[in-house]
Amino acid sequence: xxxxxxxxxxxxxxxxxxELIQLxxxxxxxxxxxxxxxxxxxxxxxxxIGSAAQAGEAVANMNKFLxxxxxLKTANIHIExxxxxxxxxxxxxxxxxxxxxxxxxxxxxxxxxxESASWKIGxxxxxxxxxxxxxxx
Amino acid sequence: xxxxxxxxxxxxxxxAHRAIVGTTMRISIVTPVYNxxxxxxxxxxxxxxxxxxxxxxxxxxxxxxxxxxxxxxxxELQAQDARxxxxxxxxxxxxxxxxxxxxxxxxxxxxxLLDNDDALHRNALKEVASYIVANPSxxxxxxxxxxxxxxxxxxxxxxxxxxxPERFLAQNYCSHLSVIRTSLINRVGRFRDGxxxxxxxxxxxxxxxxxxxxAHIPKILYHWRAVAGSTALAGDNKLYAFTxxxxxxxxxxxxxxxxxxxxxNQTNLMVTVKRKLTKHPQVSIIIPTxxxxxxxxxxxxxxxxxxxESILRKTxxxxxxxxxxxxxxxxxxxxxxxxxxxxxxxxxxEYDKPFNFSDKCNLGVVSTDAPLVMLLNDDTExxxxxxxxxxxxxxxxxxxxxxxxxxxxxxxxxxxxxxxNTPTPHNFCRGYSSxxxxxxxxxxxxxxxxxxxxxxxxxxxxxxxxxxxxSESFPLAFNDCDFAFKVLERGYRIIWxxxxxxxxxxxxxxPDHVEPKEVELITARWGRNFGRDEYCRIQ
Numbered sequence: 001x002x003x004x005x006x007x008x009x010x011x012x013x014x015x016x017x018x019e020l021i022q023l024x025x026x027x028x029x030x031x032x033x034x035x036x037x038x039x040x041x042x043x044x045x046x047x048x049i050g051s052a053a054q055a056g057e058a059v060a061n062m063n064k065f066l067x068x069x070x071x072l073k074t075a076n077i078h079i080e081x082x083x084x085x086x087x088x089x090x091x092x093x094x095x096x097x098x099x100x101x102x103x104x105x106x107x108x109x110x111x112x113x114x115e116s117a118s119w120k121i122g123x124x125x126x127x128x129x130x131x132x133x134x135x136x137x
Numbered sequence: 138x139x140x141x142x143x144x145x146x147x148x149x150x151x152x153a154h155r156a157i158v159g160t161t162m163r164i165s166i167v168t169p170v171y172n173x174x175x176x177x178x179x180x181x182x183x184x185x186x187x188x189x190x191x192x193x194x195x196x197x198x199x200x201x202x203x204x205x206x207x208x209x210x211x212x213e214l215q216a217q218d219a220r221x222x223x224x225x226x227x228x229x230x231x232x233x234x235x236x237x238x239x240x241x242x243x244x245x246x247x248x249x250l251l252d253n254d255d256a257l258h259r260n261a262l263k264e265v266a267s268y269i270v271a272n273p274s275x276x277x278x279x280x281x282x283x284x285x286x287x288x289x290x291x292x293x294x295x296x297x298x299x300x301x302p303e304r305f306l307a308q309n310y311c312s313h314l315s316v317i318r319t320s321l322i323n324r325v326g327r328f329r330d331g332x333x334x335x336x337x338x339x340x341x342x343x344x345x346x347x348x349x350x351x352a353h354i355p356k357i358l359y360h361w362r363a364v365a366g367s368t369a370l371a372g373d374n375k376l377y378a379f380t381x382x383x384x385x386x387x388x389x390x391x392x393x394x395x396x397x398x399x400x401x402n403q404t405n406l407m408v409t410v411k412r413k414l415t416k417h418p419q420v421s422i423i424i425p426t427x428x429x430x431x432x433x434x435x436x437x438x439x440x441x442x443x444x445x446e447s448i449l450r451k452t453x454x455x456x457x458x459x460x461x462x463x464x465x466x467x468x469x470x471x472x473x474x475x476x477x478x479x480x481x482x483x484x485x486x487e488y489d490k491p492f493n494f495s496d497k498c499n500l501g502v503v504s505t506d507a508p509l510v511m512l513l514n515d516d517t518e519x520x521x522x523x524x525x526x527x528x529x530x531x532x533x534x535x536x537x538x539x540x541x542x543x544x545x546x547x548x549x550x551x552x553x554x555x556x557x558n559t560p561t562p563h564n565f566c567r568g569y570s571s572x573x574x575x576x577x578x579x580x581x582x583x584x585x586x587x588x589x590x591x592x593x594x595x596x597x598x599x600x601x602x603x604x605x606x607x608s609e610s611f612p613l614a615f616n617d618c619d620f621a622f623k624v625l626e627r628g629y630r631i632i633w634x635x636x637x638x639x640x641x642x643x644x645x646x647x648p649d650h651v652e653p654k655e656v657e658l659i660t661a662r663w664g665r666n667f668g669r670d671e672y673c674r675i676q
């Protein structure tokens with residue numbers, strides 16, 4: 001009776017223990033699998049987030065590039081306008097230079113006239129008339 | 138001087154401004170008046186009358202000034218400009234009563250608070266009005282500020298961070314200029330008696346509890362007058378104000394159901410908030426190591442054993458485990474020592490791949506299911522026994538994902554006081570004395586930041602998994618910066634605290650060079666954020 005009872009309790013206990021060991025091994029395997037899956041999940045998420053960030057950065061850079069391109073275009077228009085303006089100024093400057101030359105030549109001629117004996121004689125004879133004019137004023 | 142100029146509001150065409158704002162964006166300026174210095178008050182008046190945005194009203198209340206010229210001048214002002222409303226109190230009631238009387242005169246949707254001896258930048262209302270028109274749901278706006286001395290010289294520009302609720306618990310950094318939706322001020326009960334000196338802090342705490350629509354205009358629009366006896370000149374001139382501030386914070390935390398000890402530090406004039414933990418969630422301290430030895434305080438030491446030993450000896454937090462991720466090939470005596478020191482709190486995970494800091498951290502995180510993970514370098518040593526309580530306290534807020542402590546070198550100089558991304562990611566205030574307060578107390582208070590070093594960072598495990606952990610694309614450097622960017626992008630807050638302190642014997646356990654590939658990658662991912670750190674605008 002005693003033997004039987006011993007057999008009946010020890011057998012299921014042994015079975016249960018081996019079952020428990022098996023389950024523990026399974027659990028450990030499952031946990032390892034979860035770890036591997038979690039690592040893979042993190043890798044995927046990081047890849048997705050990182051790629052999105054890189055895409056965002058690329059878009060930002062592209063916008064910056066487009067903005068710079070726009071600035072460059074505007075700057076080029078400005079440069080072109082400035083160049084035209086410079087050309088106009090240079091042309092005007094040339095005209096002014098030429099006018100100056102004419103002016104200088106005329107001034108020289110005038111100086112010669114003032115220096116001439118005929119001008120001086122003329123002024124001498126006109127002196128009384130100029131005096132009368134001054135008094136009349 | 139020139140540098141400062143760039144933060145001032147630039148003049149734009151008034152015609153263009155009117156086109157944007159229209160003529161209906163009226164702002165009420167509220168000013169309680171009590172015996173102001175005459176010259177300063179005149180400058181205050183000039184600054185309001187000279188506003189480039191003309192749609193304002195000015196509500197002035199004289200709190201029964203004893204100097205006769207004040208009432209005369211106020212009456213003159215009222216007669217001079219129809220936009221100026223004046224109320225003369227028959228008896229002195231204090232700043233709270235006078236401010237509330239001034240609020241009673243307000244007829245517009247937004248209120249700007251102006252002290253009677255301070256001045257507004259000429260574009261202050263224009264900037265604020267434009268912001269409100271562009272963002273009609275905003276409830277509270279604050280701006281940068283500077284100080285002016287008696288000679289009218291500007292100094293100490295305060296370039297403030299974006300809305301930082303944690304920092305706001307330590308100091309009223311928003312202060313001037315504050316513009317608040319009138320209905321919200323009325324809803325929270327206006328200024329309260331018993332908070333003299335910190336009545337605006339108390340008001341702002343109650344306002345910010347009620348709304349998330351808080352904005353910061355990063356331009357200096359307010360000039361705070363520093364006169365003898367004012368708080369602008371020396372904080373400790375009005376110690377009673379700090380007593381009121383401490384009480385305001387205590388009540389604020391109570392309303393938010395946060396249990397905390399609130400104190401006031403007379404040395405740095407800051408309020409200290411230490412959260413009381415009602416729960417102690419498990420923290421898994423993950424230490425990647427290869428068993429390096431280095432002289433620590435002159436003694437040849439196995440770093441990881443020293444780190445673990447310091448954790449076990451000093452930490453008062455009850456619920457934690459230590460997961461050491463060990464490179465294959467680590468000397469056997471390191472294992473033996475770890476097992477001896479760590480006992481039942483220790484878990485050892487073997488890593489058998491080429492060195493990759495991120496990968497080792499990730500392996501550590503998946504090896505545990507604790508809700509909080511602490512990434513910790515093996516070249517660290519605990520200083521503050523309550524380091525975990527302090528950090529867990531911060532991370533218990535739902536939108537806080539990551540918390541970092543003050544890390545110091547052996548000689549107590551700062552190794553890391555959070556990250557700054559201006560001009561490029563780096564450890565903020567590295568090499569400074571750890572007893573310094575930093576600009577506007579940045580080194581003395583817990584505050585929001587753009588990242589903390591991975592050498593010691595407490596992270597919610599869920600968030601760690603959500604953002605894909607530490608990127609294996611950064612095996613050596615920038616993995617923590619990249620992680621922080623990912624966390625911030627998802628709208629979480631990162632907190633740095635000086636109230637948890639550890640030694641960090643830096644670069645002892647890994648190569649100290651930076652791979653060009655990593656620099657390229659971090660720039661390719663997050664380069665647009667460099668140079669514009671919204672939490673740390675100091676270069």
